[in-house]
Amino acid sequence: MHFLFATREDLYITLAKIGILLFIVLTVNAYLTWFERKVVAHIQSRWGPHRVGPHGLLQPLADGMKFFFKEDPTPAGVDKFVYYLAPLLALALALTSIAIIPFGPQPLHLHGRDIYLSIAPPNLNIGILALFAITALGVYGVALAGWASNSKYPLLGGLRSSAQMVSYELALTMSVVGVLLMAGSFNLSDIINAQGRHPQWGIFGWNLWPQILGFLCFFTAAVAETNRVPFDLPEAESELVAGFHTEYASFKFAMFFIAEYTSMITVSCLCTIMFFGGWLSPFPASWTFTHYLPSVFLIPFGLWVIMDGFRYETIFGRVVLPAAGTGITALGLALIVFPHINEFIQGPFWFLSKVLLFLFIYVWMRGTLPRFRYDQLMAFGWKLLLPVSILNVILTSFVILARMQWGAK
Amino acid sequence: MVPTNYYVILSAILFGLGVFAFIFKRNVITVFMSIELMLNAVNLAFVAFSQALGKLDGQVFVLFVIVVAAAEAAVGLGIIILIARNRQTLNVERVDLLKL
Amino acid sequence: MTEPLLVFFILAALAVVGAVSLILQRHPIHSALSLIVVMVALAGLYLLMGAEFVAAVQIIVYGGAIMVLFVFVIMLLNAGVEERTSLSKMAGPAGLLLAMALAAFVAATIAKSGASVQAAAQTGALSSTKGISEMVFKDFVYPFELTSFLILVAILGATVLAQREKS
Numbered sequence: 307m308h309f310l311f312a313t314r315e316d317l318y319i320t321l322a323k324i325g326i327l328l329f330i331v332l333t334v335n336a337y338l339t340w341f342e343r344k345v346v347a348h349i350q351s352r353w354g355p356h357r358v359g360p361h362g363l364l365q366p367l368a369d370g371m372k373f374f375f376k377e378d379p380t381p382a383g384v385d386k387f388v389y390y391l392a393p394l395l396a397l398a399l400a401l402t403s404i405a406i407i408p409f410g411p412q413p414l415h416l417h418g419r420d421i422y423l424s425i426a427p428p429n430l431n432i433g434i435l436a437l438f439a440i441t442a443l444g445v446y447g448v449a450l451a452g453w454a455s456n457s458k459y460p461l462l463g464g465l466r467s468s469a470q471m472v473s474y475e476l477a478l479t480m481s482v483v484g485v486l487l488m489a490g491s492f493n494l495s496d497i498i499n500a501q502g503r504h505p506q507w508g509i510f511g512w513n514l515w516p517q518i519l520g521f522l523c524f525f526t527a528a529v530a531e532t533n534r535v536p537f538d539l540p541e542a543e544s545e546l547v548a549g550f551h552t553e554y555a556s557f558k559f560a561m562f563f564i565a566e567y568t569s570m571i572t573v574s575c576l577c578t579i580m581f582f583g584g585w586l587s588p589f590p591a592s593w594t595f596t597h598y599l600p601s602v603f604l605i606p607f608g609l610w611v612i613m614d615g616f617r618y619e620t621i622f623g624r625v626v627l628p629a630a631g632t633g634i635t636a637l638g639l640a641l642i643v644f645p646h647i648n649e650f651i652q653g654p655f656w657f658l659s660k661v662l663l664f665l666f667i668y669v670w671m672r673g674t675l676p677r678f679r680y681d682q683l684m685a686f687g688w689k690l691l692l693p694v695s696i697l698n699v700i701l702t703s704f705v706i707l708a709r710m711q712w713g714a715k
Numbered sequence: 716m717v718p719t720n721y722y723v724i725l726s727a728i729l730f731g732l733g734v735f736a737f738i739f740k741r742n743v744i745t746v747f748m749s750i751e752l753m754l755n756a757v758n759l760a761f762v763a764f765s766q767a768l769g770k771l772d773g774q775v776f777v778l779f780v781i782v783v784a785a786a787e788a789a790v791g792l793g794i795i796i797l798i799a800r801n802r803q804t805l806n807v808e809r810v811d812l813l814k815l
Numbered sequence: 816m817t818e819p820l821l822v823f824f825i826l827a828a829l830a831v832v833g834a835v836s837l838i839l840q841r842h843p844i845h846s847a848l849s850l851i852v853v854m855v856a857l858a859g860l861y862l863l864m865g866a867e868f869v870a871a872v873q874i875i876v877y878g879g880a881i882m883v884l885f886v887f888v889i890m891l892l893n894a895g896v897e898e899r900t901s902l903s904k905m906a907g908p909a910g911l912l913l914a915m916a917l918a919a920f921v922a923a924t925i926a927k928s929g930a931s932v933q934a935a936a937q938t939g940a941l942s943s944t945k946g947i948s949e950m951v952f953k954d955f956v957y958p959f960e961l962t963s964f965l966i967l968v969a970i971l972g973a974t975v976l977a978q979r980e981k982s
Contacts, residue, residue, distance in 0.1 A: 442875045717820055729831070735838060805892065806898060
């Protein structure tokens with residue numbers, strides 16, 4: 307395929323990148339469920355999972371086994387084709403959207419070729435639009451699942467979710483326009499680089515400050531778009547059993563589950579790119595000593611993992627945890643010893659830290675906020691979020707116009 | 716490069732299928748969908764000519780067509796909901812009286 | 816056969832199959848899904864032609880908004896399988912005839928003017944997004960503003976139509 311890939315090696319590299327990213331995303335998904343249960347438990351003064359492995363670390367594995375081996379009944383009277391299509395569609399679209407996200411600034415130099423830290427080419431001109439196109443199609447997974455189940459609760463859940471996602475998509479798109487105006491590009495890398503225009507400003511150069519209205523609208527709309535608390539009406543247990551996936555069991559349910567968590571990751575990445583400077587460090591560029599921060603985090607964490615492992619009498623505690631801890635500590639030390647690896651790791655380090663912060667906020671909201679009523683949800687989306695995001699666009703364009711007019715650079 | 720002819724022929728085929736669906740289908744919603752299919756076929760021709768002539772007018776026109784299609788879908792589906800509510804059917808043949 | 820041509824034929828086949836499936840499927844949801852396939856295939860063709868922005872808009876607006884509205888209405892009205900009446904059996908051949916006549920007419924026109932279309936310079940990739948924005952906001956600014964009125968009218972119309980009478 308010389309049309310899509312310059313050489314045969316490029317094809318292999320892309321395939322390898324897809325495999326690696328898929329593995330990472332699925333593992334992160336699994337541990338996100340663990341993270342969520344742990345954090346919510348601590349918010350509610352409980353311990354959360356702690357039986358399977360130290361700190362319940364093997365719980366995702368047990369859950370995964372359960373998903374595979376559970377009975378998978380197909381209810382009578384479902385529309386077979388659509389019933390099977392819906393979870394596949396949801397999962398495929400959620401995973402595709404991750405492919406567009408760039409995770410680091412510099413390409414990896416291996417055998418004289420540049421390997422960029424994203425599956426999509428770095429010069430993808432319609433980056434953010436492509437992401438919105440994929441998430442726009444994500445509605446179908448939920449809506450079709452609700453319809454195909456041929457049951458009343460899923461149908462209600464599907465109806466609610468399609469109405470909700472279409473309404474909030476508007477606010478989501480409008481709230482990003484301010485950022486696009488400031489960057490003058492749809493390309494995700496350009497948007498990040500535009501926030502690093504003044505290297506000395508550090509955290510104050512990010513879009514977060516001028517676009518604080520846009521950020522609030524974007525994050526709210528994005529939470530609604532991923533059907534999470536407090537906007538999780540499509541799957542409100544107390545009213546709709548489990549909403550659109552009531553009739554799904556076993557692996558088909560797991561597909562919806564993975565899709566939801568993957569879109570959480572995508573949204574966190576998007577927030578990071580749009581408003582939190584992507585891979586840019588929050589410190590001024592001249593503070594080179596902050597480049598050792600990854601090591602400062604990794605070495606104590608690794609030592610703690612080793613210590614912690616010896617508190618258990620199981621194989622996992624005695625062998626796996628200390629081994630992992632040694633690995634983490636060694637990585638931290640290696641970063642100090644090899645400066646150019648350290649330089650390379652800076653971008654991904656900050657990017658992933660910020661993504662983790664957003665994932666924590668997601669879980670935090672789940673632990674603290676009550677669910678909206680349906681009419682409140684619609685009123686909130688149409689009467690508050692949309693006008694505010696349009697106001698943000700108008701304000702931003704006026705400021706940009708004024709700067710162009712009076713030449714204040 | 717793909718010859719522009721191919722795009723235009725594909726557009727013609729899709730438009731023809733849209734016309735056929737418009738006449739053949741009995742469900743109001745599907746009839747409405749075949750209009751969207753025809754609009755899409757026209758859009759394809761616009762973009763193909765835009766590329767062939769190296770001018771962007773065609774693409775801009777496609778954007779306008781999409782806006783019109785969105786407005787049309789909103790109003791049309793409102794009418795369909797009214798039909799379903801007043802006549803309890805979606806079959807176009809059962810909606811042939813001007814007044815109940 | 817070159818690769819763009821291969822991609823074209825795959826996408827074109829997908830679009831035609833989707834359009835035929837729209838006609839053959841008897842349940843409106845299946846028809847809607849077929850139409851979504853056509854739209855995504857067309858977006859792929861736009862990408863092939865280098866019209867990235869139009870491709871993205873095609874999926875966002877057509878696939879993500881208009882068709883969701885269709886699916887939503889089908890779910891809301893709980894539309895069942897389409898019934899075939901005697902009139903529809905009559906409409907079949909007539910429609911086929913009409914559609915074939917139309918396609919033949921268009922094909923004849925293309926065959927006649929094909930040479931001139933081919934002769935036009937194929938500049939290939941245009942820097943489309945920037946160019947489109949310049950055209951929309953400079954050359955076509957009045958039509959563009961008019962579309963906003965159109966949308967406003969459509970919103971009002973849809974609200975008035977779908978509103979239940981309070982009597």
